[in-house]
Amino acid sequence: MTRNGCWKTILALLCFLGVMPAAHALDPAAVRQLAAEDGDAKLAAINRLVTEGDVAAIPLFQAMQDDALQIFIGRVVIVAEDGTKDAVTGEVLDAPPDQLESIIVNNRIRGALDSAIASLRLAAPDPRERLAAATAVAADAGEEMLPLIERALAKETDPGVKALLVQAGAAIALKSPEAARRLQAVQLLAQSENPQTKLMLAALLEKNAEGGFAEPDAGVREAAQKAISEIDSRALVPQVLGTLFYGLSLGSVLLLAALGLAITFGLMGIINMAHGEMLMIGAYTTYMVQWLFRNYFPSAFDAYVIVAVPAAFLVAALVGIAIERSVIRHLYGRPLETLLTTWGISLILIQLVRTIFGAQNVEVENPAWMSGGFSLGGDVVLPYNRVMIVFFAAFVVFLVWLFLSRTRLGLYVRAVTQNRQMADCMGIPTPRVDWMTFGLGSGIAGLGGVALSQIGNVGPDLGQSYIVDSFMVVVLGGVGQLAGTVIAAIGLGEVNKFLEPFTGAVLGKIFVLAFIILFIQKRPQGLFAMKGRTADS
């Protein structure tokens, strides 16, 4: 640091110590100087007010930014909607607009005002405000902020703000001409939790245009390398946990999409290509319920999802039953024909939704209790809506299991699945079981639609993007096996998410599809084959 700069710093520090002013005791001379003609004089005034460190200067600077700081007969005033006030004393003045004279604020001064506001906010009493200010400073701070940061650091008690400030100080020190100070800064940055730190350190190791390193000192470079690996190793655990969670979350989405199919295809042997459209119908029902709540019960808006769940189940189940009664029942035992017919139905449903709601995506908003998320440390954040979907999927699986294994209808379903003729002979009303089961499968797809509406776009093509995935899950899991479907869905989700960092999302998906195609060659019955003599049908 130059001799001159050193003196400046000391002077500034002396200023703080000497003048720790009470509120509304801004230096009137400095305030008047803000209105000076000369830009340099304005800058000097801003700097003086900043070094005074009084929070009261923030509204003043803000007003200057908004061009509300003006001159009224030689006095500097703030013009607001509720009247004109003296900038120093706060006295309300009766100033007719034609006697006000504006102060010219150019871009250089605006920049200075920005950093001045940020540094003053570092001293604000509210810790949240200090955190916001520290984040802003840490992202981008110049040399001139260093004394302010150091002063704020000395008084700071909040650990979060403190860490950010240390980081901001280190970031500035990183530009210092002295290698020793840079080294110290790198070591400080190694402790940082902020994801931006790594970029900052990595920038040191890059080569510049002349072929030399951005950081000339080899010792500092080595320290930076070490700091990066330190940060990486600290981030490893939350990152793995985060990936695990995202895999689980994707798996739950796949599960919700495929569970209905596991019933209609797995248990009943119906290839329902319109299954994806049941998801879409569920999502649009959620949209409708949301619309109703917004317009008629805005006070209970956050509860709309809870109402949407049964509504989506009912609507999708009814559509499913209508399809089964009108078309599919004529095609039992002709799977390829069913496939084509249901594809036709899916086209009609898509176009129907397009006609009613338009081809654009509709907006489904998360309720307040599902937005936001909690941090796992580092930059890994688990959004609440995804956490909820994992629980919701578990809940739906539990209900389906309960239905299949504990109710009479569930018993009938299993009986019809195993041997339709024998079940018929035993007096089970197979046609009724058929439409009820198909309705159930469609209804569950509707539930999946509610979940999908909370994490992605809701549009007419929503179902199309899930149909291949859903079939893959069911086929991989093994037909007629609930447990297989669950394991296949979660497994696919995890594999996808763990492959993603290495291959990218698209290539990862291609690998997974290729894997499934190969896997089916090896085990055509899926992971969990049904035992028995049903091999050749």
Place this chain on the structure above:
Amino acid sequence: MAVFAAIVFVAIPLLRLAVPPDHPLHVSDYYLLLLGKFMCYAMVALAMDLIWGYAGILSLGHGLFFALGGYSMGMYLMREIGTEGQYGSHLPDYMVFLDWKEFPWYWAGSEYFALAVLKVLLVPGLLAFVFGWFAFRSRIKGVYFSIITQALTFAFMLLFFRNDTGFGGNNGFTDFKRILGFSLAEPGTKAALMATTGLFLLLALLACRYIVSSKFGRVLAAIRDAESRTMFCGYNTRHYKLFVWVFSAVLCGIAGALYVPQVGIINPGEMSPANSIEIAIWTAVGGRGTLIGAAAGAGIVNGAKSWFTMAFPEFWLYFLGALFIVVTLYLPRGLAGLFARRRDAA
């Protein structure tokens, strides 16, 4: 058939080239293109009919073979552009855009027409062979086979959507200039391409008819109707299925290769599962197991599509959807079945 040949080889080209544009009998480029497109589709429908109608294998991935044939031809057509692209480079524009300096290794030799023709046959053929070899060995059939063929084409679509795959990503190949030195914008080239498509369609029809009416075809039908029984009679059903599967894929590849120079674009959208399912409906509408019916079905459905998308664009999907339902429920033998029934009654 002679009538068809006369129309495609003589009448239409003459009406396009020799008759002045203001004459009522003049065939415009639009209809020429439409006819050429429909004949390509008809070939695909033939390929589909061969495996679905005669061997009972429903493929939901035939669009993939069609697109692979198209891409093989498209690579050659891209090389024919030369340095006339937007950036004046010998590389295609999208490669310049990606900042690639030379062709990736798998583009080697793509400037030779003969190699392109070979690739049109080999790429879909080999893929079908490898896929079929494993699938038929594991005795995957029926719906399972359909679903994994769908997964296959879906996976390839994702692959070709990537820019880094080197086939132009989303946009695929377009802006072709010439083929074998003939400008693609010339009416003569267009008419010749259309006539070539007609020739190949005729050949394909004859080849398919030969296959299904031979002993080989009888075995195929036996496999369709009772595979286990055929197997126990001593036939190796796997070889029969594999052959007809690969043949069908190659046919699709040829159709794709003829399609691309006429339409002037090929992109991964051709590989979308929806396209492949549509092929099945062409065949079903025309009539499964009739060959000529399937080819006609492709023309009828696509004719309806062209008309609908012009006249009532929002109703096309309703119509197509209804077609799927009505044909499978009430016309299991397709339109050809309708004619046959009338003939039986008379």
